[in-house]
Amino acid sequence: MDVNFGGGILGLVILILDIWAIINIVQSSSSNGAKVLWVLLVLLLPVVGLIIWFFAGPRGRAA
Structure with missing residues (x-):
């Protein structure tokens, strides 16, 4: 198995x-x-940015 396989999946x-x-x-x-x-x-x-958005980002759908 390739060493970079885990990094590719994570990416x-x-x-x-x-x-x-x-x-x-x-x-x-x-x-x-x-x-x-x-x-x-x-x-x-x-x-x-993903972590910050998850905790503080805008919520709710547009009408």
């Missing part, structure tokens, strides 16, 4: 979670400015 999981977070951010009822800032945070800091 894929982080990518999937980041995409899920971005979809939830875009569908939230927050202002467009807040959505842009949250998406940028998740894109620029994939792991840290």
Whole structure:
């Protein structure tokens, strides 16, 4: 087995979670400015941004 296999799986999981977070951010009822800032945070800091979004990010779906 390749030594980097675990890192590749971890990277894929982080990518999937980041995409899920971005979809939830875009569908939230927050202002467009807040959505842009949250998406940028998740894109620029994939792991840290995801954790911050999970605990403090916008919630709820747009009507």
